[in-house]
Amino acid sequence: MRKTSALMGAVAALGIIGATNTTLAQDKPTVKRTELQRVALDELGNREGLMYIADFPAGSVAPRHFHPGPEFIYILEGALTLQEDGKEPHTLKQGETMFNPAKRVHVGTNPSTSAPTKALVFLVVEKGQPPAVPVD
Numbered sequence: 001m002r003k004t005s006a007l008m009g010a011v012a013a014l015g016i017i018g019a020t021n022t023t024l025a026q027d028k029p030t031v032k033r034t035e036l037q038r039v040a041l042d043e044l045g046n047r048e049g050l051m052y053i054a055d056f057p058a059g060s061v062a063p064r065h066f067h068p069g070p071e072f073i074y075i076l077e078g079a080l081t082l083q084e085d086g087k088e089p090h091t092l093k094q095g096e097t098m099f100n101p102a103k104r105v106h107v108g109t110n111p112s113t114s115a116p117t118k119a120l121v122f123l124v125v126e127k128g129q130p131p132a133v134p135v136d
Contacts, residue, residue, distance in 0.1 A: 029057035031108070033121075033131055038132040041124065048127050053105035056080065056110035056117040064107050071100040078117030083107045105135050 029059070032055040041047045047069070056062070064085075073080075075092045082098070083089040084106040091111060092098055100106065110117040123131060 029060040050123045062108040068129040072122040076118040
């Protein structure tokens, strides 16, 4: 009986910790990438073009990362603040574009506390590479 009670207490405690972690994770909205197309670019060797929509909920942050190939960004709605390592942050607004060279480490933040940001992104990467690589 004591073992069962101890076990149930441990399970309940883990449930509370799990619920707390879930709540904390929900407090930090994540960026969602929706791939639109991935096309082999045979004329460029082992490369492919990758196009996706990046949805940044209000206040969300894409932590330090880089893209394995050159990145072209067009802001469809909202604003996006980009902080490249070693540079001052700059904010792109709806209708603005940016080119980001391959493997440039940066952070992307939706500066709004109430409005989402949506960006159209085009990358040229080696076949099979992910759209983004996290950096510690």
